[in-house]
Amino acid sequence: MRKIKAAILGAGFIGQAHIEAVRRLSFVEVVAIAQSGQDKAEQSAKLLNVPKAYGNYMDLLKDPEIDVIHNCTPNYLHYEINKQILLHGKHLLSEKPLTLTSEEAKELYHLAKEKNLVSGINFNYRQFPMVQHLRGMVRDNELGDIRIVRGNYLQDWLLYDTDYNWRLEPEYGGKTRAIGDIGSHLFDLTQYVTGMKITEVMADTAIMIPQRYKPLKEKQTFQNGGKENASLVDVSTEDYCSVLVKFDNGARGVFTVSQVSAGSKNALVLNIDGSVASGTWKQEEPFRLTIRYRDKPSETVLRDPGLVKKEVLPFLHYPGGHEEGWTESLKNMMQNFYDAVEGKMTHSDSVASFAEGYQIMLIIDAIVKSAKTGTWEKVESIS
Structure with missing residues (x-):
């Protein structure tokens, strides 16, 4: 059975936590990581044992192998990156906040409704x-x-x-x-x-x-x-x-x-x-x-x-x-999100939606x- 291919944008504290949690799922594989600059991306990929490294996230979005993207970048990057991920037809799990403003959140909420993609926000508690x-x-x-x-x-x-x-x-x-x-x-x-x-x-x-x-x-x-x-x-x-x-x-x-x-x-x-x-x-x-x-x-x-x-x-x-504890809550988040991606179940209400992020x-x-x-x-x- 083909594994779902995932990519992580950002390899700081929360990005590394996402990678660890995703790797606990038997049917998902982290295949790429993106950082600001190719050298930094390659260093992170080597450290975290991820096959592909991208110094520009737009190049990663064009990779046909990747099904799901985790946006673990700093807050000010969430809006534009989340928007581009949806426009490029990738399933999306975003770190909170969804955006920096309610106006941006409203736009992403409507865009997510328009696209037939699984989207969620990591309110893991x-x-x-x-x-x-x-x-x-x-x-x-x-x-x-x-x-x-x-x-x-x-x-x-x-x-x-x-x-x-x-x-x-x-x-x-x-x-x-x-x-x-x-x-x-x-x-x-x-x-x-x-x-x-x-x-x-x-x-x-x-x-x-x-x-x-x-x-x-x-x-x-x-x-x-x-x-x-x-x-x-x-x-x-x-x-x-x-x-x-x-x-x-x-x-x-x-x-x-x-x-x-x-x-x-x-x-x-x-x-x-x-x-x-x-x-x-x-x-x-x-x-x-x-x-x-x-x-x-x-x-x-x-x-x-x-x-x-x-x-x-x-x-x-x-x-x-x-x-x-906390790491298991993150693993549960990934399980419920990826079950929806794989089509095993509808979007679990335990995964916060873009509508809830907007609210x-x-x-x-x-x-x-x-x-x-x-x-x-x-x-x-x-x-």
């Missing part, structure tokens, strides 16, 4: 087994009517003024940083698990470190920096945001995102408060759910094939106690506007 179980509990009304949703996504990789990355620069990362980079995951996860839509927001943002030391030589994401061989530059994107939200069913919520919270490495937490019970999932402890009640003791549900809902079983692969950009627009006006702002509907 949907793919954790216990996220799927919590979603099932909400759907089956085991928490009751959802009244309040509380969430946070905290990191510390930008805690010091010597920490720097291209994501700090709006021309490369976008007009928001903490909101767009990690807040997008939180907003997507909330809507996916609850089935509710964010319709109105009131936000507060802050730049905690107004100046940082930018290294003369670029570093990878999460690498430590220093003051030597660096210049002091102004920062214009937020380190922190808290936002109050209203949902389409009348529920309320509050979310905080930060990239300067010491000791928080990847602290994504989702709390759902219903009329019967509350549920909490923590990404740094992904194998458990905590369910709390008023009139009886709290429960802990562990990631175990015998304890989770039947529909969760495809998302877990090992017995209880053999823990699965996240509209939420971000409303948050940015609210932070400026200091008032409640409505989230525009998809058009």
Whole structure:
């Protein structure tokens, strides 16, 4: 049986993670990689044991062998590259955000609808087994009517003024940083698990470190920096945001995102408060759910094939106690995406669509506007 041929654009932290995850699928082969410049592409291809190297992604798009392309480039390149991938008739899995603006996201959403191709966005936190179980509990009304949703996504990789990355620069990362980079995951996860839509927001943002030391030589994401061989530059994107939200069913919520919270490495937490019970999932402890009640003791549900809902079983692969984490969530993403490419199943709702990516950009627009006006702002509907 012919294997599906995949190519990766960008070989940084997330590009390498995509390659590792795809290689765990028996019916897909990573055959090409593209970087900015032929020498850089060849170095990455050799390091990652990928047969073909392209210094220009447009040349890669003309390769008839390639069926699927993963766009793992920096944010500012997403729109044009995603557009070209679809126009060249390749299936597409894009890193988030889909684009830097809602106008660009709208265009890609309509283009993806026009093309008979599989397309998706890597909001991989949907793919954790216990996220799927919590979603099932909400759907089956085991928490009751959802009244309040509380969430946070905290990191510390930008805690010091010597920490720097291209994501700090709006021309490369976008007009928001903490909101767009990690807040997008939180907003997507909330809507996916609850089935509710964010319709109105009131936000507060802050730049905690107004100046940082930018290294003369670029570093990878999460690498430590220093003051030597660096210049002091102004920062214009937020380190922190808290936002109050209203949902389409009348529920309320509050979310905080930060990239300067010491000791928080990847602290994504989702709390759902219903009329019967509350549920909490923590990404740094992904194998458990905590369910709390008023009139009886709290429960802990562990990631175990015998304890989770039947529909969760495809998302877990090992017995209880053999823990699965972030890398498995990415592997699940690839499995569900490539099953659709191969035609084994329709597009799984666990893979975020371009419509959902567009909607996240509209939420971000409303948050940015609210932070400026200091008032409640409505989230525009998809058009």
